[in-house]
Amino acid sequence: MQKVIERFLKYVKVDTQSLDDMEQVPSTEKQKNLAAILVEELIEIGAADVKMDDHCYVYATIPATTDKKLPVLGLIAHMDTSNAISGENVKPQIIQNYDGKSIVLNKELSIFLDPSEHPSLINYIGQDLIVTDGTTLLGADDKAGVAEIMTLAEYLLNHPEIKHGTIKIGFTPDEEVGRGVDFFDVEGFGADFAYTVDGGELGEIEYENFNAAGGKVEIQGKSIHPGSAKDKMLNALLLAMEFQSMLPVQQNPMYTENYEGFFMLSNLEGGVDFAKASYIIRDHDKVKFEEKKARFLKIGDYLNDKYGEGTFTVTVKDSYYNMKEKIEPHIHLIDNAKLAMEELGVTPIVVPIRGGTDGARLSYMGLPCPNLCTGGHNYHGRYEYISIQSMEKVVEILLKLVESYSK
Incomplete structure (x- = not known):
């Protein structure tokens, strides 16, 4: 699963910040740069029906490997990053075998990532962390989700012996400015239900939002x-x-x-x-x-x-509206996510989203779509970080979910 890290480090260096109060979608042309990279990669790994439309939505299909009639599962992440702080010229750093002490993000500017201010760091002692250089955000929201879905896609396409139904992939622009699914083609996407991979801490499952x-x-x-x-x-x-x-x-x-x-x-x-x-x-x-x-x-x-x-x-x-009422009739989405995590030794954490995701709006557009973790912390700021081990585990969770809908 090492490719998830390679992809992530590549994607975060592409500036994809979206902008508020813009009439066009995407709100910034530079989002198309990452979309084009993803289209090229999807074609290279053998995905089907790969396309980017005029509004910068990227769609692809992982064909079924069985004739058995199975539900069509969708996986969705967004390509843009927040404009709360610069996303240009991102310089990620890898902190290997984190020791629990304060991390120097930028010595020259005296910027530190300190567990006294960010106590979640203590949970990652001994793990490898990807952090910023203190001058920009990192972009794990949601390039971590993009990298995790892409890595799963390549793995499945390289292992046709794994029996599964059709899987649909969607990458959206402008989620951070609330327009991520304005032009999402739900009917053309063709999934029965989906997950956004756009959450935080490993284990989070979210189906209630503001x-x-x-x-x-x-x-x-x-x-x-x-x-x-x-x-x-x-x-x-x-x-x-x-x-x-x-x-x-x-x-x-x-x-x-x-x-x-x-x-x-x-x-x-x-x-x-x-x-x-x-x-x-x-x-x-x-x-x-x-x-x-x-x-x-x-x-x-x-x-x-x-x-x-x-x-x-x-x-x-x-x-957007609280997706809870749209997800509860499809509670298998939550039950299967919990089971996938438990089988991999991850404790499920069902929490309300103090925000929103593309999945909230998609749920009201007829595509039930709860949200899963990416492994990231401190989104939208210079103190953002993500665990490499968490990202690798998310890919495993997605694989387990694919298997659970293939029975």
């Missing part, structure tokens, strides 16, 4: 020279701060965990005359989710009443 929406607040202020501003100026930035102050303080992501929802101010820009803010709104509970959206809009109404109609323009747009 209901999610994006909120936009545009504020029209009145810019007046400060020397004559009394009773005339409306500072749009201060009004934006007033809007934020009316949201529940404890429903901020820095104070929440597990099933607790939140409002998050993700961007604020502008000046005295005009400002705009972007929010993400999340809750696992559908009723609480609807209440949060209503509250968000109500604040806008209140402030317009206070400062004048048209001062605030507040909009909310749903992004």
